[in-house]
Amino acid sequence: MTLVKLTSVAVLALALGACQSVFAPNYRTPLEVKRDAWEHIKPGCTESDCPLVNIDTVSFPALPKLDGIVERRLLQLTEDNERSTPPSSLKAYEQQYLATAQKRNSSYLQAKVREQHDGLVIVELSSYLDTGGAHGMPGRDLINYSRQQDKVLTLQDMLLPGQEDTFWKTVAESHRAWLMSVEMDKDAEFIKTWPFRKSPHIALTYGAMIVKYEVYAIAPYSMGHVELKIPYPRLNGILKPELFPGRG
Structure with missing residues (x-):
């Protein structure tokens, strides 16, 4: 009799586990990602320096909502977005640009x-627009998509209430450490020309929270996209506890 009861309990536990696996998504399992890449030159052009558009993007078969977010954010990195009516899609952008x-x-x-962990999908966006000058203009953006909350997280979503000023003071400390690492901490002219400032490009990567900067934001073009890293222990009492890696 005891053996029968134990077997029944075991079967029930397995059945419940199966139901949970069917109805509750496993956020530790990364989303499937598909790559879509192409390059086209201006129609009819046969010269060696034809205008071209190169697009290399990703899609998520199980989360088409994120596909649309990625496309819109890529379009925001284009020069066409300065116009009154931005292109409706990457294909439309390509046609307008090449025309x-x-x-x-x-x-x-x-x-x-860039990463998937704890139900977060972190997408890094890049652009490079070349108008034929000495060098082109690169751009960057970051998306932190929470599968649990089904939305892109803003900085306000990440931080505990009333902690934004403390957060940026912590980032400023990382900036001072970066100045030391590039041996510019004692260069008064560099510090005056390239002072610390905030950036909208933030990501909750597994190893550290990062703040990324556009070229010319806090350093000259030659230093590229500066990336400051803030270790998670320094964000205790600042970042929402459930967003620390491993706690979700």
């Missing part, structure tokens, strides 16, 4: 999954 682009002009847009 008016001159020789030696090119546009590169890329989206890649």
Whole structure:
């Protein structure tokens, strides 16, 4: 009799576990990611320096909502977004760009999954717009998509109430550490020319929270996209506890 009861309990436990696996998503399992890449030159152009558009992006078969977010954010990195009516899609952007682009002009847009952990999908977006000058203009953006909350997290979503000023003071400390690492902490002219400032580009990567900067934001073009890293222990009492890696 005891053996029968134990067997019944075991079967019930397995059945409950199966139901949970069917109806509750496992956020520790990464989403499937598909890559979509292409490059096209201006129709009819046969020269060596034809205008071109190169697009390398990602899609998520199980989460098409995120596909649309990635596409819109890529379009925000294009020069066409300065116009009153931005293009409706990457395909439309390509057509508009190639219709008016001159020789030696090119546009590169890329989206890649930087990390997936704890139900977060972190997408890094890159652009490079070349108008034929000495160098092109690169751009960056970051998306922190919470599968649990089914939305892109803003900084306000990440921080405990009333902690934004403390957060930026902590980032400023990381900036001072970065200045030391590049041996610019004693260069008064550099510090005056390139003072610390906030950035909208933030990501909850597994190893540390990062704050990324556009070129010319806090350093000259030659230093690229500066990336400050804030270790999670320094964010105790600042970042919402459930967003620390491993606690979700």
